[in-house]
Amino acid sequence: MQNSMTTQPSFTPQPYLIRVFAGMLLAWVTLTQRAPVAAQLPPPNLTHVNNVNAAGNATLHWDVFSPVGEEEFLQNEIKVFDLQANPLGNQWHIITSEIINGNLILPTGWVMPSFLYDANQLAHCYVGIQKTEENGAVSVSDMSDFLCSIHVDVSEGAAPGTVDLEWNSPYALSGEAAGGPFILERLNESTAEWDWVAEMPDGVFGASYTDNPGPCVQALVYRVRQMAFNGEDEHVSNVANLVVGTVGGETPVVSHVDVANGLAHVHWDFEPAEETLGYMIYKCLGNGSGAI
Known part of the structure; x- marks a missing residue:
């Protein structure tokens, strides 16, 4: 009597298939076990x-x-x-x-x-x-x-009593524009606060300005401010100062002022020379001045 049960033929993979499957398994293990790839990170702003x-x-x-x-x-x-x-x-x-x-x-x-x-x-x-x-x-x-930081250079102007100022843009190397104007300020020696001098348009090449502060301003101390590109922060330059030399010899020194009947009698110490033509007296009010 024959056995009615049939036996399925067994499958024996070929050696090359074993190598393929082994290679695929090794690649999968390698990819899943390796350190994660670093994502691209934006630079600091x-x-x-x-x-x-x-x-x-x-x-x-x-x-x-x-x-x-x-x-x-x-x-x-x-x-x-x-x-x-x-x-x-x-x-x-x-x-x-x-x-x-x-x-x-x-x-x-x-x-x-x-x-x-x-x-x-x-x-x-x-x-x-x-x-x-x-x-x-x-x-x-x-x-x-x-x-970049804003750096202000200051020097005596070509005309007597004037001051030449020049400064760079914070975006001189990036080629961008800040959007805010340059604000030039001068230190008020009486109040120790910064007074507005001029406003210059923004530009990647910076700006320049010639100031004529007048004889009543003794402290020639300047700085530049500019709103940053984000509209919130502010660039502030170095503090640049200038000691202006005296043109035409010594300067008269006011010694005292006598006040009587609403008039002021101004006295000064100065030894006139042959080339002395006369004197200009200025009345100083705040940062302004006027010849009298």
């Missing part, structure tokens, strides 16, 4: 430069890091150039977060050290990169656009 002090420090500011997913901030790195895009040294300055009172504080700026750079001597231009970490992968951003 440099916003403005201000706080140029007498020591030559300047403060560069940027927008605070905003994480995407599980990104964690590692550091920003800043490099410094001059206005012709020549590097001022080869080092990248590393700025990391801080723990203050148990709280993680992300950096929003960097104070340029005066022992390496002097913001009172020339404009400094900055670029930055940003590093983050996510699931063990470190991402490095592209380099940011250049952003």
Whole structure:
């Protein structure tokens, strides 16, 4: 009696198929087990430069890091150039977060050290990169656009009593425009406040201006402000001052003023010379002046 059950033929894969399947399995394991690929990270958004002090420090500011997913901030790195895009040294300055009172504080700026750079001597231009970490992968951003400090140069004008001023744009190397005008100001020696002098249109080549402050202004101290491209922050230049030489010899010195019956009798000390033609007396009111 024959067995009615039938036996299915067995399948034995060929050696080359085993190698193909093994290769596919190895590739799948490799792709799933490898470290995650770092996503492209935007560079730090440099916003403005201000706080140029007498020591030559300047403060560069940027927008605070905003994480995407599980990104964690590692550091920003800043490099410094001059206005012709020549590097001022080869080092990248590393700025990391801080723990203050148990709280993680992300950096929003960097104070340029005066022992390496002097913001009172020339404009400094900055670029930055940003590093983050996510699931063990470190991402490095592209380099940011250049952003420069405003540097004001001041000199005596061609006409007696005038002052020539010239300054660069914060966007001189990036080629962008800020949108806000340049505001030129002069320090009021009486109030210690900044008085408006002129407003110049924005431009990537900066601007220049000739000031005629008059004889009543003794302190020739200037600065320039400009609204940043974000419409919120403000660039502030170095403080530039000028000591104007006396043209035509010594200057008369007012010794005292006698007031009687509503009149003022002004006295001064000066030894007339043969070339002395006379004197001009000015009445000073605030920042204004007028010959009397």
